[in-house]
Amino acid sequence: MIPAIEQLREAVLVAAPGASVEIVASTPAAQQPSLLVNREHLFAVAKFFKEDARFQMDFCSCVTGVDYPAKADKPGFIEVVYHLYSVAQKHGPIILKVRAPRELAQCEVPSLTPLWRGCEFQEREAYDLFGIRFTGHPDLRRILMWDEFTDHPMRKDYRPPLDYEWEPTPHGETLARTKQMGGLTPPSASMEKVGAK
Amino acid sequence: MAIDEKLALELQKHGIAVVPVEWLYNWGRRSSIWPMQFGLACCAIEMIAAATARYDLARFGAEVFRATPRQADLMIVAGTVTKKMAPQVVRLYNQMAEPKYVIAMGACAISGGPFKDGYNVLKGIDRYIPVDVHIPGCPPRPEALMQAVITLQQKIAGQHLTKGQRPRWYDPTASAEYPVPSYGAHDLEPPVNNNVYQRPHQCCEVTNEEIIKK
Amino acid sequence: MIQPLTDEKRYALTPGTEGMIQTQTLEISIGPQHPSTHGVFRMDVVLDGEVVVKLKPVMGYLHRNHEQLAEKMTWLDSMPYTDRLDYFNSMANNWAYAISVEKLAGIKVPERAEYIRVIVAELTRLLNHTVAIGFLLNDMGAWFTPTLYAFREREKIIDLFEAVSGSRMMCNYFRFGGVRVDFDEKMLAMALEIVERYPQFLDEFEKLLTENEVLLARTQRIGILPMEQAINGSITGPVARASGVDYDIRKVDKYGIYGRLDFRVPLGQVGDTYDRYYIRILEMREAIKILQQALRDIPSGPIIAPEVKLRGFKVPVGDGYGRVETPKGELGFYLVADETGKMPYRYHVRPPSFINLTLLEDMCLGHKVADAVVILGSIDIILGEVDR
Numbered sequence: 001m002i003p004a005i006e007q008l009r010e011a012v013l014v015a016a017p018g019a020s021v022e023i024v025a026s027t028p029a030a031q032q033p034s035l036l037v038n039r040e041h042l043f044a045v046a047k048f049f050k051e052d053a054r055f056q057m058d059f060c061s062c063v064t065g066v067d068y069p070a071k072a073d074k075p076g077f078i079e080v081v082y083h084l085y086s087v088a089q090k091h092g093p094i095i096l097k098v099r100a101p102r103e104l105a106q107c108e109v110p111s112l113t114p115l116w117r118g119c120e121f122q123e124r125e126a127y128d129l130f131g132i133r134f135t136g137h138p139d140l141r142r143i144l145m146w147d148e149f150t151d152h153p154m155r156k157d158y159r160p161p162l163d164y165e166w167e168p169t170p171h172g173e174t175l176a177r178t179k180q181m182g183g184l185t186p187p188s189a190s191m192e193k194v195g196a197k
Numbered sequence: 198m199a200i201d202e203k204l205a206l207e208l209q210k211h212g213i214a215v216v217p218v219e220w221l222y223n224w225g226r227r228s229s230i231w232p233m234q235f236g237l238a239c240c241a242i243e244m245i246a247a248a249t250a251r252y253d254l255a256r257f258g259a260e261v262f263r264a265t266p267r268q269a270d271l272m273i274v275a276g277t278v279t280k281k282m283a284p285q286v287v288r289l290y291n292q293m294a295e296p297k298y299v300i301a302m303g304a305c306a307i308s309g310g311p312f313k314d315g316y317n318v319l320k321g322i323d324r325y326i327p328v329d330v331h332i333p334g335c336p337p338r339p340e341a342l343m344q345a346v347i348t349l350q351q352k353i354a355g356q357h358l359t360k361g362q363r364p365r366w367y368d369p370t371a372s373a374e375y376p377v378p379s380y381g382a383h384d385l386e387p388p389v390n391n392n393v394y395q396r397p398h399q400c401c402e403v404t405n406e407e408i409i410k411k
Numbered sequence: 412m413i414q415p416l417t418d419e420k421r422y423a424l425t426p427g428t429e430g431m432i433q434t435q436t437l438e439i440s441i442g443p444q445h446p447s448t449h450g451v452f453r454m455d456v457v458l459d460g461e462v463v464v465k466l467k468p469v470m471g472y473l474h475r476n477h478e479q480l481a482e483k484m485t486w487l488d489s490m491p492y493t494d495r496l497d498y499f500n501s502m503a504n505n506w507a508y509a510i511s512v513e514k515l516a517g518i519k520v521p522e523r524a525e526y527i528r529v530i531v532a533e534l535t536r537l538l539n540h541t542v543a544i545g546f547l548l549n550d551m552g553a554w555f556t557p558t559l560y561a562f563r564e565r566e567k568i569i570d571l572f573e574a575v576s577g578s579r580m581m582c583n584y585f586r587f588g589g590v591r592v593d594f595d596e597k598m599l600a601m602a603l604e605i606v607e608r609y610p611q612f613l614d615e616f617e618k619l620l621t622e623n624e625v626l627l628a629r630t631q632r633i634g635i636l637p638m639e640q641a642i643n644g645s646i647t648g649p650v651a652r653a654s655g656v657d658y659d660i661r662k663v664d665k666y667g668i669y670g671r672l673d674f675r676v677p678l679g680q681v682g683d684t685y686d687r688y689y690i691r692i693l694e695m696r697e698a699i700k701i702l703q704q705a706l707r708d709i710p711s712g713p714i715i716a717p718e719v720k721l722r723g724f725k726v727p728v729g730d731g732y733g734r735v736e737t738p739k740g741e742l743g744f745y746l747v748a749d750e751t752g753k754m755p756y757r758y759h760v761r762p763p764s765f766i767n768l769t770l771l772e773d774m775c776l777g778h779k780v781a782d783a784v785v786i787l788g789s790i791d792i793i794l795g796e797v798d799r
Contacts, residue, residue: 027729027748029517034730058642059658062732062761064745081745083732083761087642087658093732118645121769144471144798145317146281150382153316154479160316161384234446238473238795239498241450242580248555249562264446282451282472285443311492312475314483336580 002055002091005033015048016041024097034081034095042098043110043136049084049094050115057084057094060116065126069102069156076102078132080109082119104131104152111137129154219358226270226296227353229258230346233269235289238276240303240336247339254339257346266292271349273342274328277305277312278319280385284377290326291374295366298353300345301328304335311335324389326375436464439780443472447550447784450794454771454783461779466772470765473798481758486512486724487587489758494581496742496760497796499542500535502572503737505585510666511733511744512587516726518719523712524589525668529705530602531575531584532735533698537609538565539738540649540691540698541616543791547688548620550788551629557620564612571601587724589715599706606702613695621689630684634774634786637682644770648740648763650790653690654682660736674701687789694738725752732761739763739791760799764792 002008009021012035019041026032037045049057062083070076077099085092100107111134113119123134124143131152134140142149151158170178205215236244247254248262263269266289278286290299301322304310309320322328329352332345356364365371375393378385442453451472457465477496481489493508494501506528513520520528545561569579575598576582576591584591594602620626636646638655651658659676661669677693679686726748734743740763747757767790775783 025729026731027515027517027727029727030514030729030731032731060645061734061741062743062745062759064757064759064761066747066757081730083743083745087656090658090663095732116645117640117643118766118769121765142471144474146380146471148380148382153476158316160314161388163320163384163388235444237451239495239580242498245558246562246566249566250559251563251566277473277475279472279474281474282443285472289444311495312477312480314480315476316479317471317474317476338579 002094005035008094009035011052011054012037012045012048015052016044019045021045026095032093032095034097036097036099039098039100039109042096043112043115046082046084046096046112046115049096055086055094056088057086057092058116059085059087059092060112060118061085061093063112063119063122063126065130065132065154067102067130067154067156078102078107078130080126080132082112100132102155107131108133108135110135111140113137128152131155220354222358223354223356227258227350229260230271230298230349230353231261231263231269232259232271232273233266233289233293234262234264235272236275237278237282238305240275240306243336243339244273244275244302244342247342252339252343254343254346257343257350259346266290267294269293270296271298271300273300273302274306274322275302277310278322279315279317280319281317281380283319283322283325283385284379286322287325287375287377291377295373296364297373298329298349299326300330300332300342300349302332302334302342302345303337304333307331307333319385321394324394325378327393434459440469441780441784442469447788449546449788449792450797452787452792452794452797454787456775456780456783458780461781463775463778463780463783466775466783468768468771470768470794470797473794475799477799478758478760481755483754485754486726487721489755490585491581491583494583495795496762496799497737497739497764497793498580499793500539500738501580501582502531502535502584503539503735504742505582506532507733507735507737507742508744509585509587510735511731511746512726514733515729515731515746515748516587516724518588518716520589520667520716521713522668522710523593524714524716526705526709527590527594527714528585529667529669529672530594530702530709531572531590533702533705534568534571534602534605536698536738537695537702538568539791540695541565543738544616544620544688544691547785547788547791548626550784551626553625557616560612560616564609567605571598571605574598574601586715586719586721588719589713591715593714594709599709602702603706606699606706609699610696613692613699617692621692626688627685629782629785630688630789632681633684633778633782634687634789635681635683636770636774640770640773641682645766646740646770648736648738648767649690649694650687650740650767652676653679653686655679660734660741664734666735668705672701672704674698684785684789687791723753727752730757734761737763739793739796740767742796760796762796762799764790764794764796765798768792768797 005023012021020038022036024034024036049055064081066079068077079097079099082096084094098109100109109132111123123137126132127140128142128144129152200215208215301307306322309318312318313320330345330349332341334341437458440453440455443451453469455467455469456463477492493504496504541561541564545558548557572582573579576584636654641651641654641656655678657678662676674697677690679690728748728750730747732743732745734741742763743761745759746755749756774786
């Protein structure tokens, strides 16, 4: 059984001294608090959870990134969340979080692929969609978008290229865009196809 | 028909059928349209279901689903066409031999469907290649696909061999190959082939930055 | 990208032949349009003759940014989109999403709805495994015949889904706190009839396939996945259980009413393609057992939790992760809710097919290219989930 989150934190501080570990609560009903670890000690903490006989977290289930842009009072950061389970002892989850700055040049997190091979594709996806670089990843390149793509689409400040098409019943953002484009008049001229080339 | 009705009926009684060459030619072509196996997403499952024993698309001549585009007449674009996949779709269309037809099956192939807001979703395959029949639905039932094949058969029956009304493949100057888009830094280049599809609003002149500033 | 080989690098897999015959490896891109891929999936393989030396999967051809769309819509609006993730088993995806949101918001589901959910999910498991075996045999060259048998059974099950939810495939049936439409007597009778005739169909299917010489020759000892590698690679579902990993989320998390139902979890020993095929047959038999129990014991009552508002539904601040055992593996949803609570701030899908592909290269190395296609078929991926 996984002990309470405070005891997990104590165990981590014993195993990886110097790590800064905070407890982040989940929604009250979910009862899935997580440990926020600093970047330098993430690998050591993860290794501890994998190898310690009490936990044996040999299965990394889910790796994802979350983007928190800067607000008026708080700086922005990108968070990477790891969900660990154990097949040997059938318990879990232990949730690890780590934060990195949002600027692309400094957005680096140590990769946990050397510990769990299953993180490989998910970390590549986080790199592709968020721009998080995982140091120590064996093969970090884009996985879902094409290689020549330069943006990181899941960031909150991503603007897709302008590709407006007339909508018969616009609402919300599309209505605002329609008004910018000059109104709700439907297409008038016939759209005849002139053939190839 | 250029022949007298009564004469035709009389000849039929003797077992002689008189039809225009055009009718015969189109009948042969429309009764054995071979689709290409090209399912992209969810609509592909309904396409396969239309080919299975319960709905049986083979009754309409779509007997064999060819794996290679070189041997196929019909490309059923079933599913969402993403921008990553779009150059491949256009290349496959170019590799098919004339006469070739395209059915856009499902809302995603017609216009992007429920995923229209996607950064990776192509808003309809008719941005790059000409489409003959559109089937709405998400996914359309197998019966709808059969209806589409029947509509295509009716369209083929109406194509003419005579000068002035010939379809594209009889024109020696027209090319059957459509330009393949390439991957750009933010979007496909070009985002739309204006010879095939004209966007209702000419918004290409307004750039993204101007919209954001407004 | 696989780099083209220069003259200096020539693979000589059999030692002793250097200098005798000069060979060169061949790079092929299998896909994205290929009759044997399960959707638009591409494998860049490097072949020495027919033997696979290197294999890199390339995906993203169906990336429809489902996650970004969900961040712009309310919680309930994403439910039809979850249908289109694993478009074969729409009910299972719906359940994963519903269970994640229920975990976040602390909603309790009434009894009858739980039983209905189990019935529908296990029927989905039946139809997924049959068609997976059908497609696997399609990859092996048994052209379309097993697929036709499989689709015949699938049609019966999706007739029931259509009667219940209005759509054959994209059912959009689950709601937070229950299901949308109740099962009446006629639908229960339909379900019972399917369950009664299924063992006979399975026997017929097995008689044609399980001892079949060609199947045995093409699947035994092909694509062996050792157990430790499977656990380390986060492989879940029948693929992992065929390698001996004793992990079934229905038994571990005991979500829904699975804690009360009596069923086994079959495990494989060798972890080759034949095990992955046979374990699906065994799982179907277990699913029939579960269905018999659920159909026998289903109580009457409400089908949706009465306190849940369908419109204006809000979730408290925080995050949470919920998962179910779909026929393809562990499907999980990681959801983050912010202060407004009406739309997800972050919505992430943990797709089983995507992660099961991590070890595709390891399983295929050393085998022939025809085996690579069969191994891919045995993993049973679906591109809507891989690319989202």
